[in-house]
Amino acid sequence: MASREHAPAAPFGPAEFQLVLLRRMADFQPGLVEDARRSAGASVADMREANRRWQARVRAPGGRSALARYRSVLGAPAAVVPRRVGDLSCEAHLWPVPLWPTLRFEVLAHGGAVWNAWLVRAPGAAGPAPERLADLHPWSATVDEVARAFPPARPLEGSAPTRFRLALPGAVADFTWGLLQEVTPLRG
Incomplete structure (x- = not known):
């Protein structure tokens, strides 16, 4: 039996991670996700594949810690700042997100454990001022x-x-x- 050559997997980086963020948002805002996906130059299949690969990383036995997983995909954070949440001292690791230039992807970590990971307003960026x-x-x-x-x-x-x-x-x-x-x- 001849051995089959396997092409190496394409890199998984910030562009693919944005597709993971969009995939979950599609449940609420399919139109906005479609527009964002197109502006990123990605297909529906690209979005599905990015999500599949992310889930495989998350569920890999003996895989990396959550913080190491984010760093391996997003690279070194643009900033790491101290943050207090109640009595807990954390580090906020912040990465730019090209689809949302005024936001950052923030990972709150303490002692190597990730407490939260989500989008926040970029430092210095003007946020909304909703009144109603x-x-x-x-x-x-x-x-x-x-x-x-x-x-x-x-x-x-x-x-x-x-x-x-x-x-x-x-x-x-x-x-x-x-x-x-x-x-x-x-x-x-």
């Missing part, structure tokens, strides 16, 4: 920005590992990877 629920549009704000704008926002469990929800006065906001996807008014 009607001011909240898909992909316009991050979890922190919405929580600050609508106190007393209360965290709720998301429907998947990369999803987050906030109970707001009169509505529930859904986020994927920390980016606002939709706001559902409460009927009362």
